[in-house]
Amino acid sequence: MEGRIIVVTxxxxxxGKTTATASIGAALALSDRRVAVIDMDxxxxxxxVVLGLESRVVFNIVDVVKGRCKLRQAAIRDKKIENFFLIPxxxxxNKDVLTPEDMMKVGQELRKEFDFVLMDCPAGIERGFxxxxxxxxxxxxxxxxxxxxxxxxxxxxxxxxSRSIMPKLLxxxxxxxxxxxxxxxxHQDVVEVLSIxxxxxVEMDDQVVVSTNTGTHLVLQSNSKAGEAFQxxxxxxxxxxxxxxxxxxARKGLWKSISKKLGLRK
Amino acid sequence: xxxxxxxxxxxxxxSRSVAKKRLRLALIYDKVEVSEDxxxxxxxDIVDVISxxxxxxxxxxxxxxxxxxxxSALIVSTPILxxxxxxxxxxxxx
Numbered sequence: 001m002e003g004r005i006i007v008v009t010x011x012x013x014x015x016g017k018t019t020a021t022a023s024i025g026a027a028l029a030l031s032d033r034r035v036a037v038i039d040m041d042x043x044x045x046x047x048x049v050v051l052g053l054e055s056r057v058v059f060n061i062v063d064v065v066k067g068r069c070k071l072r073q074a075a076i077r078d079k080k081i082e083n084f085f086l087i088p089x090x091x092x093x094n095k096d097v098l099t100p101e102d103m104m105k106v107g108q109e110l111r112k113e114f115d116f117v118l119m120d121c122p123a124g125i126e127r128g129f130x131x132x133x134x135x136x137x138x139x140x141x142x143x144x145x146x147x148x149x150x151x152x153x154x155x156x157x158x159x160x161x162s163r164s165i166m167p168k169l170l171x172x173x174x175x176x177x178x179x180x181x182x183x184x185x186x187h188q189d190v191v192e193v194l195s196i197x198x199x200x201x202v203e204m205d206d207q208v209v210v211s212t213n214t215g216t217h218l219v220l221q222s223n224s225k226a227g228e229a230f231q232x233x234x235x236x237x238x239x240x241x242x243x244x245x246x247x248x249x250a251r252k253g254l255w256k257s258i259s260k261k262l263g264l265r266k
Numbered sequence: 267x268x269x270x271x272x273x274x275x276x277x278x279x280x281s282r283s284v285a286k287k288r289l290r291l292a293l294i295y296d297k298v299e300v301s302e303d304x305x306x307x308x309x310x311d312i313v314d315v316i317s318x319x320x321x322x323x324x325x326x327x328x329x330x331x332x333x334x335x336x337x338s339a340l341i342v343s344t345p346i347l348x349x350x351x352x353x354x355x356x357x358x359x360x
Contacts, residue, residue, distance in 0.1 A: 147289050154293050183279030189286050193293065 052215025107135025
């Protein structure tokens, strides 16, 4: 069976695309799928450091496209997780060295080699974006619950739909306390405004910074809310689309649950 | 103002609903943003269609997009010089 190419995109920068790519990819590989994550941010590569593989980079995606190496030579095996591979970006080129046609050609090869291919898309909607979505079968649109990120997500969703790529939404960095006191958009608000399907929401979690600092996998850390959320997202992508979306607001505090028991609160 | 003070005292935010409202409007505005080029082509097409039914003053046809909070309207105004007769119409349009 052919693999699926999923582009992780957002329009706006700094909303957590790379972390999402790394964590969802790792979670998919942990459930015995053969997974590649590809850094499409040519000239500004980062997925390698997030995964702790920066010292192993030899070839990159541009080398693969230009035929300077085989796909298997450029795929760096993860240190911890079996069947998990990184194809890094080139750091010395710019986005114009690749074309969407190049990517479609490589895409065919990638589908044969892997069950899942996650493309970490650069910010923006220019050439880098076009390259990253060219070969994609599906898309994950990452956004945080703030007006600028949601607006950019809307723009990107429009561009994806115009190319017949069905996007799904990932709401990142939700702070339940702020949502609760009415100072942050909830994931339901964002879904309502963008009107696309939600694949999951990820709470703000200090562990993300820690795991990025050390180049270790968030999904292998115990007690990481974000890590668990990414694992559930991976499950939804991997044959369990109906796994219920957990609502952080429904998680009761002690008082809430006591008063609920006493029938003071619904 | 009292309302604002109260909210501040009780720590009850309201920025969530403000954000949602502003976003909705921004997205609507984004979607109806029309380029000058598109308007020019549209104007040409509209002149062609109306001219099948009316003699109009092509030069003074005006095309505008008016926006208010909850809707955008395309407004076309043109002086009509004369309506075309039906027989002529059917022979013009195959």
